[in-house]
Amino acid sequence: MKISEIATLPTKHGIFKIQSFKEGDKEHLVIFTENMPEIPLVRIHSECLTGDALGSLKCDCGEQLDFALKAINEKGGMVIYLRQEGRGIGLFNKVNAYALQDKGLDTVEANHQLGFEADLRDFSIVEKILNHFGIKKIKLLTNNPRKLFSLKNIEVVERIPIKVTPNKFNENYLKTKKEKLGHKL
Template sequence: MKVKISQIANLPTKFGNFKIQAFKEGHKEHLVIFTDPMPDIPTVRVHSECLTGDTLGSKKCDCGEQLKFALDTISNSGGMVIYLRQEGRNIGLLNKVNAYALQDSGYDTITANHQLGFSADERTYEIVEFILEHFGIKKIKLLTNNPKKIESLKNVEIVQRLPVKVEPNPYNEEYLKIKREKLGHLL
């Protein structure tokens, strides 16, 4: 895997003071937000980009709230958020908006993806293991509700899975139900 790695910079945020480093894999530029010092067994959140949730505060998903929860948790416990540029479960922004339109007409998140010719979840996690190895991390506490993320990390010991707790709202209740029932998310 050919990856370009940036310098490390400071990132003061409303959640606390972090360091950041970018990892460029092909055309995708991923970001690692981390505490310094790093604990022996850091808390790690693998978070896929969601422009509508993370930046615009969409209530159709739980992504933005999960990211806030992760940054707050990691600021207090030490660790990192690995922010992956995999918009819309890696179908891209244009297709995500098309999936949203299908959802507006009654499709759930998975059948909308299928209607557009995609699987339920197109994301991959190889870069995560590269990043963890780059930081010399062998054991983690993984902050996730997604069993696919747990299964994908083969070269690191997950000593504990920490749930990501966010409150549902009337706009994402069905979305969360589908994540639990069809994708096996631990909600």
């Protein structure tokens, strides 16, 4: 694993520090507050170009990222931004999955139709990143139980749900996340 220098990132949510972690061909980003509390808020966030950068209403990713950055700015902590677009299937396949969703399939069915599992994301680098920062206990901002179970050597002292307001474009998506992927919505 290669680790970049630390740089300052001023944002609409506050002024953060950033550092990149490179493992294989994946480059991940950590956005963190300068004054880290003993038990920081942590958001493990998988890249979603359409939601995070373009403001897509088909998912809740951008809203979750905004919620996390605001909370972390207020209380101290970090967002671990993992470069694993489309639940790990990549941007090209995600767009194809979107096209299948336009035809009536849900997000899980679309991934299966394309020959993928429902969720191919890998969270193994998260513990390495937390260890780099000397963090052993966290308050995890998540609705996804897989993220809780992926942390074997980090104590999650509290799971803090991220609440977003459903809209007509993501109601089925959120229902599928809850019913088929076990998200705590």
